[in-house]
Each structure stands twice: as C-alpha cells, then as structure tokens.
Amino acid sequence: MNKNTIIFxxxxxxxxxxxxxxxxxxxxxxxxxxxKSKQLFDRYRPIVQMINGKKLHFDENFNKSLxxxxxxxxxxKEQIDSILSVKKNLIFEIVRHEKTFKIYEIxxxxxxxxxxxxxxxxxxxxxSQNFTNTIYIIFVFMTxxxxxxxxxxxxxxxxxxxxxxxxxxxxxxxxxxxxxxxxTNGKDEVALLAYEFQKSAQKLKNIKESRNIFIRNIMxxxxxxxxxxxxxxxxxxxxxxxxxxxxxxxxxxxxINEFATIEELISQNKTxxxxxxxxxxxxxxxxxxxxxxxSCVICEYQNIKLNVNFKLFSIAIKNLIDNAIKYxxxxxxxxxxxxxxxxxxxxxxxxxxxxxxxxxxxxxxxxQESFGLGLYIAFNILKANGYNLFYKYEDSKNIFTIxxxxxxxx
Numbered sequence: 226m227n228k229n230t231i232i233f234x235x236x237x238x239x240x241x242x243x244x245x246x247x248x249x250x251x252x253x254x255x256x257x258x259x260x261k262s263k264q265l266f267d268r269y270r271p272i273v274q275m276i277n278g279k280k281l282h283f284d285e286n287f288n289k290s291l292x293x294x295x296x297x298x299x300x301x302k303e304q305i306d307s308i309l310s311v312k313k314n315l316i317f318e319i320v321r322h323e324k325t326f327k328i329y330e331i332x333x334x335x336x337x338x339x340x341x342x343x344x345x346x347x348x349x350x351x352x353s354q355n356f357t358n359t360i361y362i363i364f365v366f367m368t369x370x371x372x373x374x375x376x377x378x379x380x381x382x383x384x385x386x387x388x389x390x391x392x393x394x395x396x397x398x399x400x401x402x403x404x405x406x407x408x409t410n411g412k413d414e415v416a417l418l419a420y421e422f423q424k425s426a427q428k429l430k431n432i433k434e435s436r437n438i439f440i441r442n443i444m445x446x447x448x449x450x451x452x453x454x455x456x457x458x459x460x461x462x463x464x465x466x467x468x469x470x471x472x473x474x475x476x477x478x479x480x481i482n483e484f485a486t487i488e489e490l491i492s493q494n495k496t497x498x499x500x501x502x503x504x505x506x507x508x509x510x511x512x513x514x515x516x517x518x519x520s521c522v523i524c525e526y527q528n529i530k531l532n533v534n535f536k537l538f539s540i541a542i543k544n545l546i547d548n549a550i551k552y553x554x555x556x557x558x559x560x561x562x563x564x565x566x567x568x569x570x571x572x573x574x575x576x577x578x579x580x581x582x583x584x585x586x587x588x589x590x591x592x593q594e595s596f597g598l599g600l601y602i603a604f605n606i607l608k609a610n611g612y613n614l615f616y617k618y619e620d621s622k623n624i625f626t627i628x629x630x631x632x633x634x635x
Contacts, residue, residue, distance in 0.1 A: 231384055231387065232381065232384050232385070232387070232388070235377070235380055235381065235384060236377075236381075239373065239374075239377040242373055243370070243373065246366065246369055246370065246373070250362065250366040253362050254359065254362055254363075257359050257362060258359070261316070261359075262316070262317050265316065265317050265328055265335070266317060266319075269328070269337055269350075272291075272296070272337065272348065273326060273337075273339075275287075276339055276346065276348075291348065295350070295351040295352045296348050296349065296350060296351065297348070297349040297351060298346065298347075298348055298349075299346070299347040299348070299349070300346050300347075302345070304347070305338075305345055305346075305347045308331065308336065308347060309329070309336075309338070309347070311331060311332075312331075313329045313330065313331045313336075314329065314330040314331075315327060315328075315329055316328050316329070316330050316335075323341065324339075324340070324341045325338070325339075325340040325341070326338070326339055326340075327340075334349060334350060334351070335349075335350040336348070336349050336350070337349075337350065383415055384415065386415055386416075386419060387415060390415075390418065390419055390422060393422070393426075394422075472516070497534045497537065497609055497610060498534060499532050499533055499534050499610065500532065500533075500534075500535065501530050501531070501532050502530065502531055502533060502535055502538075503528050503529075503530060503531075504526060504527075504528055504529050504530075504531060504562070504567065505528045506535075507531065507533070507535065507538055507539050507542055508522070508524070508542060508560065510535070510539040510543075511539045511540075511542040511543035511546055512543075512546070514539065514540070514543045515543055515546060515547055517546070517550075520557075521550055521556065521557055521558065522546060522557070522558055522560060523557060523558065523559040523560070524560055525559060525560065525561045526560050526561050526562040526567070527562045529562055529565060529567075531565075531567075532611075533610045533612075534609075534610055537606045537609065537610065538606065538607075538610055540602065540603075540606060541602070541603040541606040541607050541610075541627075542567075542603075544599040544600065544602055544603040545569045545599075545600075545603050545625055545627075546558050546560075546569065547599055548599045548600060548603075549569050549570075549571040549623070549625070550571070552571065552573050552574075552623075553571035553572055553573045553623075554571075554572045554573050555572055557571070558570065558571050559571070563626075565628075565629060566626055566627060566628050566629075567626070567627040568624055568625070568626050568627075569624070569625040569626075569627075570622050570623070570624050570625075571622070571623050572621060572622055572623075573623055575618040575623065576616065576618070576623065580615075580616040583600050583616075584600055584601055584604045584614070585601060600614075607627060608630070611629065611630050612627050612628065612629055612630055613627075613628055613629075613630045614626070614627060614628075615628055
C-alpha cells in the first residue's frame with residue numbers, strides 16, 4: 226500500500242487509536258484490580274486483626290460476635306474442603322512465613338481463608354458485594370472499539386471509490402470514456418466528485434466523437450464544391466465562369482463556418498440563440514447553401530413562423546432536402562406544412578429497418594450504400610432547437626416530418 230494515500234493514513238490513524246485505546250483499557254483494568262484489592266484488605270483488616278489475636282482458637286462469644294457482624298464461620302476441615310471444592314475466584318492473597326490469608330469469590334460472596342500452622346478457618350461475608358467498575362470498563366472499551374471500527378469501515382467505504390476514480394482517470398488518459406461509477410448516487414464529496422468526473426468524461430467523449438464526425442463531414446460535404454471548382458478551372462476563363470468559381474469559394478467558406486458550428490453543437494459547448502423566422506427565409510438559405518435550381522424543390526407550404534437558430538436550422542433543412550433529392554426517383558422534393566409541422570416528401574423506396582438507425586452517423590444497410598451524416602446532423606440540430614424528426618412511408622412516398630418536441634413545450 227502506498228504510504229502517501231489517504232486510505233493508508235486513515236488505516237494508520239485507526240491502528241494508532243486502537244493501540245491507545247487498548248493501552249488505556251489495560252491501565253484502567255489493572256488500576257481497578259489494584260484498587261479493589263486495597264479496598265478489600267481495608268474492609269477485612271479488623272477481622273484479620275481479631276483472628277490473629279485469637280490465634281485461630283475461637284469460643285462461642287467470638288463466633289457470636291462475628292455472626293452479629295454478618296459473618297459466618299466454618300472451622301471443620303470437611304466444611305472448608307467442601308466449600309472450596311467448587312469453582313472459585315481468588316481475588317486477594319497474602320503469604321507471610323507460615324501464615325496465609327486469601328479472599329475467594331464464590332457465588333457472588335466473599336470467603337476469607339486463614340491458614341496458620343496447619344490450622345484453617347473459613348469466614349463467609351454475608352454482606353459482600355463484588356460489584357466493581359470492571360464491568361463498566363469492559364463495556365466502555367468494547368463500545369468504543371465497536372464504534373471506532375464501524376467509523377473506520379464506513380470511512381474506508383467512502384474512500385475506496387477514490388482508488389476506482391484514480392484507475393478511471395488513468396483510463397481517461399487512454400481515451401477510454403465508457404465507464405460508470407457505482408457511487409454516483411451518493412451525496413458526499415467523493416460521490417459528487419465521481420459524478421462530476423463522469424460528466425467530464427462524457428463531455429470529452431462527445432468532443433472526441435464530434436471531432437471524428439467533423440473530419441468525416443468535411444470530406445463528405447466538400448466533395449461537391451471541390452469537384453465543381455475543378456471543373457470550372459478547366460473551362461475557358463471569362464466573367465461568367467469567374468463568377469461561378471467565386472460562388473464555389475463562397476460555398477467552401479460557408480461550409481467551413483457550418484462545420485465549426487456543427488462541431489460546437491455536437492460537443493455541447495454552445496448555447497443556441499433562437500429568434501422567430503419565416504419558413505421561406507430558412508428554405509431560401511438552405512437552397513443557397515446547396516446551390517440548387519428552384520425546379521428541384523416543389524413548394525406547397527404555408528409561410529409559418531419558427532422560433533429557431535437561423536444558421537443551424539437552415540443546415541438541418543438543407544440536409545433533409547439534400548437527402549430527399551439524392552434518394553428520390555425523380556430527383557425532386559416536395560415541402561409542405563401541416564399547422565406548425567414541416568414535411569419533406571419524396572418518391573422512392575421505403576427505408577428498411579428502424580428509422581432510429583438512420584439517425585446514426587454513416588449508417589449503412591449494406592456495404593454498397595451509406596447514408597453519411599446528413600440525417601444525423603439534421604436530427605441533432607433539430608433536437609437542439611426543440612424539435613424532433615419523424616418518418617413514415619405512405620402512398621409510395623417517404624415523408625420526413627419536423628415537429629415541435631413536446632418536452633420543449635413544458
């Protein structure tokens with residue numbers, strides 16, 4: 226175990242506390258036994274002096290005096306042996322020359338044994354109470370030990386996730402962002418740290434994915450204007466061709482700005498600024514980006530108002546128009562409205578499988594056909610603007626519908 230870790234320091238502190246507690250218990254226990262022995266000796270000192278004065282020869286008056294003092298005398302060897310044969314606890318002993326004085330505890334009563342010159346006498350203290358502080362000391366020690374151990378285990382459980390967090394941080398350096406913590410439901414500092422760490426990891430994952438998509442998108446979207454630019458360069462140089470070439474470069478510049486905006490959107494680093502725009506203005510901007518002829522887009526819509534981000538929403542519309550034309554049989558798209566919904570309709574084959582799959586980047590239903598990033602980008606832009614994208618196939622028509630998300634209305 227690393228000596229610089231918090232877990233090691235916590236364990237060391239627990240061990241030090243335990244050792245100090247154990248030393249305190251041993252000291253108090255020894256002190257209690259010593260005090261108890263002294264108290265017992267002081268209690269029975271008068272009896273010892275009386276018996277030593279009698280030299281273990283007792284008459285009726287002496288026995289009567291002890292009886293009045295709540296002491297019971299056993300002088301016969303059989304009685305003494307019988308009493309001492311049971312389980313007993315020696316709590317005090319003095320041995321001097323041939324004299325022995327012992328105090329036994331038997332069944333909660335104290336028995337005083339005098340042994341002198343092979344003569345023995347046993348005296349039972351009828352009022353003896355062997356209640357001491359020892360049981361309290363043991364109880365307090367065990368309670369503190371249990372509490373400290375419980376706190377140590379609880380603290381250790383709180384700190385152990387830090388080790389997991391450290392390992393996850395190492396994986397993070399290797400760009401391994403897919404992981405979950407089992408402690409993010411807590412409310413302590415470690416759980417909050419793990420939760421924030423997980424949020425940061427997810428954000429880094431989104432940024433990484435957006436970078437990859439960004440590069441793919443550049444290759445995907447720049448292909449058309451670059452091809453057109455190459456073609457124009459091969460034509461005769463005149464004012465008309467120069468103007469078209471300038472439009473191509475403007476298209477490239479617009480695409481680069483578009484990519485930067487999309488990258489920020491996907492990585493969730495940008496808060497959208499939304500205003501109210503007419504649908505016609507959004508469609509005109511989308512068609513300008515695509516450099517389409519008006520004949521490719523059949524307009525059958527009401528010029529409704531939409532509260533959106535103009536630049537991004539135009540890109541979403543552009544992608545829907547582009548996909549609709551690309552995969553239609555007549556290379557045309559019809560745009561309609563239904564209340565506040567916008568519909569993009571083309572004639573063609575029905576999409577195979579779940580529509581959700583087509584919202585993934587570069588989804589491919591076969592090795593020969595890939596749907597690129599168009600629907601993926603459109604869906605994410607619509608979602609960021611508070612809209613959703615739905616699909617249905619009806620009367621040999623593919624219908625993509627932009628509809629206000631119910632969650633954004635709450």
